[in-house]
Every structure is written in structure tokens, then in C-alpha cells.
Amino acid sequence: MSAGALHIVKPGLLTTVQDLGRYGHQASGVPVAGPMDTFSHRLANQLAGNAIDAATLEITLIGPELIVEADTTMAIAGGQFEATCDDRPLPLGASFTVTRGQRIKFGRVLQGARAYLAIAGGVQIPPVLGSRATHLVSRMGGFNGRALIAGDRIPIASDSRPRQPRKSVGLMLPTKGRALLRVIPGPQADWFQADSLRALASVSFRISPQSNRMGYRLQGPPLVRAREDELISEPLGIGAIQVPAAGEPILLMADRQTAGGYPKIGYVISADLPVAGQLAPGDFIEFHVCTHQEAVAALISRERQLLRCADLLAPSAVEGKDVS
């Protein structure tokens, strides 16, 4: 292996380096960050022959244009973007080889919001506190702690050794602009009027334009609190639905803070977080309340789906199957 780079010609709307996140330092207030859609990140890595925690590029709504300054194997998984290599369409959900000097261009996104570009060997930047994930607000990790800009050269390994081509058998994406997310009751579910959890589950919420990797602000009927006292700040996790005094909930996503003082009516279950990660401002969310047991069963079935997706099928085995 020798050194290579991705030369960013156009950065796209928001392209960041992500791995599975910076765990182990939340007691010091260090946010986790990581992919918005962990499943697609993992799938892209598996297709490119990487460990699932290798660093990928997370691409958002409008993808980048870049020149690959290395011979390597890559894979794209997640949202359905138009993508080309030297103007030839690239497959999604399958590995492909690239030779030095080729130009990869992402076009529009047709379904979903985020895709992951995995490069054999992963993005070669030094980890910060054990992780290469970019946390935008605190400018920690990733490539200089920020989203990529034109002119950046992102170090990658050059690896022209032949790898077995890999294809996935299907991707998990929300249907256009709308997702059903299952929730379990949060630690302060009883801080709201008795039917609030049902109210949460009976209407559609719209993701406001003031949404980002930290969280989605949700527009809908306000959730009315039954008690007005201040919550003492406490640790929180991804998927928390916190409700500020005005009553419009915020769904906390990858770049969330480690703690907060707003009551949390519920938590989106782990199995549905990757679906949430494929949503964009203007999209709609419906919530459905479930039990902890149902949440675990859903996660196991999602993991089986991922195993099947990344079944690392030899090309002959997927003939005739839809690989996009």
C-alpha cells in the first residue's frame, strides 16, 4: 500500500469524514458524532472490504465531485444518489475499482438523504480520542474538524490489489419523504399530559429547516407538559425526543450533546435510527410507540437484514437480482 488522496473538486452540501463514533469520553462532555445512518456506513465498508469502523465520507443531499489520486476499490451505500466515474454511471450498493486520476461525481439524490463512500483501507487521517468521526460544532476529529471544502486532499491508502467484487442485495431506505419511527417511552414520559405519548403517535411531524446533524426540530402540534419544574441536566443518547418549553420536539441525532435539561418524552429505537438518518428538512415523521422487547426484536431483524445485504455475494450469485 502507498499513499493516495481524494482531491475534492466540489465539496457538495455537507461532506464529512465519519466512523462509528467517539465513545468513552462522554463523562468529559465529548460528543459521540458518527454516521447519521450507521447501517449504510457499515454496509459501504463491508462492500469495500473494510472493517465496519473504517472511516467513510458521509455525503448529504448534494454530493461532491472528486478526483481519486490512487488505484483503489470503493463502494457507495445509502441514499440513492446519481453517481458517475468519468461520466459512466456507478453502481450503488456494490464495490467498484478506480484508477488514479478518475473523477467521481455525485449528482442529485433520488431517495433518502445521505450516502457513504467507503474506500479500501478507510480514510487515512489520525484519530482524535480514538475516533476519526467529525463533530462539526466542536470542530473535533475528521478532516481538520470540519466539513470538506474544494481543494482538500483527503489521505487514503493506495491499494491496487484485486479484491473480490461485492454486491449487496438491497438497501433500507424510507419511502419518499416520510418515515415511520418506533419509539419507547423516555425517562420523563410522565412529565407530559396523559395522552401526549398518544398525541405524539397520532400525527405527522415535519422536519424543520433548522435541523442538522445535531438534531431535527419537529413541527407539529405542541406536546403539553403536565409539570413545569426544571429538569436537572442529565445524560442523553441518540434518538432522544426532547421537548423544550414551547412544546415542539427535537429528535437528537449523531452530533447531539452528551447531556441536556429538557424532558425526553421518548427515544427512537436503535433499529429505526438509520431510517431517521435518511431524512431531510421538509420530510415527515410519524411515531409509533413500542415496547423494549419489540425494539430489541426489531434491531435483531435489522441486523439480519444487514447481514443479508452484505452477504458478500460473488457476482454469479446475484445475477438477475436487483442490486441497487
Added chain:
Amino acid sequence: MLLVELEPAIDPVINERAILLGSRIRARQPRGVRDVAPGYSTLGVHFDPLHTDLAALEQIIESEFAALSSLESIADRTPIEIPVSYGGPDLDAVAAHAGCSTADVIKRHSERTYRVYMLGFVAGFAYMGRVDPSIAMPRHRVPRERVPAGSVGIAGLQTGVYPVDSPGGWQLIGHTPAVMFDANRDRPSLLAAGDLVRFVPAGKS
């Protein structure tokens, strides 16, 4: 995430129990647990649901907590000193709020020893208490868009230092050159939950 809730109060002994519970759980290294973070009176146990036996984890938490229930006092520890140049943009407002001179605000803020209850907001931001009630001015209703790193602030009975430039609503009464967080240090965060802190006015020792 599993949230362990102790008695909901801002109290040094309850907070000490939450912190000790966290370090004991961390020491047991239960399978699937990725991170453990204390709050004022809570403990967040972050786990990977696919690799965690939740019943076993709950049992570990309960047995470790039972062993801590007799904790009634906190062992002495040496305060960490943070040098402060008092005189931030809100020092006069805090003095007006308290009906005293700015010198009195400085004296009241710097003569107490504070406990770090938890860290959050951004990496290295320590929530400390309790501030002398006479100078416990509430935070700004509209937060500033940018508070410089090193700013020392008050928000009600809490005090703290901004580790990086960030938005913030606390009343700013001084500035410290201390580096609150540096990912490249052996111990990235200057402060940890449970630490004691004294603010030392610049020019004094």
C-alpha cells in the same frame, strides 16, 4: 442508553454516589457497555443493545448501587486552582443584580470552593456549584452567539468556564488562560466530575 436515576436533587453526596457508581460499573467492564457518563443525580450507561445482556447489566448496577448506599460523606480532596482575570462584560450587571460592588462580586465568587457536578454542553465544560445566592444571576434570556474560550460565567447557582468559542447565555464575569480541554493531553479535560475548584483572582496566589 440506560438512565440510572438517583434522588433528583443537586446534592454533593447524591452526585458522589452517581460518579462512584459510574466508575465501579466501568471497572466491571460489562459486555456491550460503550460509555458511562454521570449527571447531577443520574448516570447514563450507553450500551450496544445487540451485545448486552440487559438483565445482567441491571443486576450489576443494582449490586454496585447497594454497596454505595451507605456513603454519607465525601473524602477530602485538594481543590484545583483556576486563575481568573475578573472583569467580563457582565460583571457590572451581576454587581447591580446583587446590589454590591464589583469587588464584592469578585470576592464572593472567588472565596468559595466549588464542586464539579458534571460535564456536558461541549467537551470539557464543567457545571460547578453552588454559587453564593446573592450573585446567582440567571442566564441571559437571549444567549450570545459567540462566547470566547476561557470566559468564566454564572448561571443561577452554577458557575463554569467555556472551553471553546461557542454560543452561550451565562453571565460573563472574568476570563482564564487555563486550557479546559485539549484532546492531545494525557488527561484531555482539566476537570472531571467530583473535582473541587477554586477561582484565584489574577495577581493573587
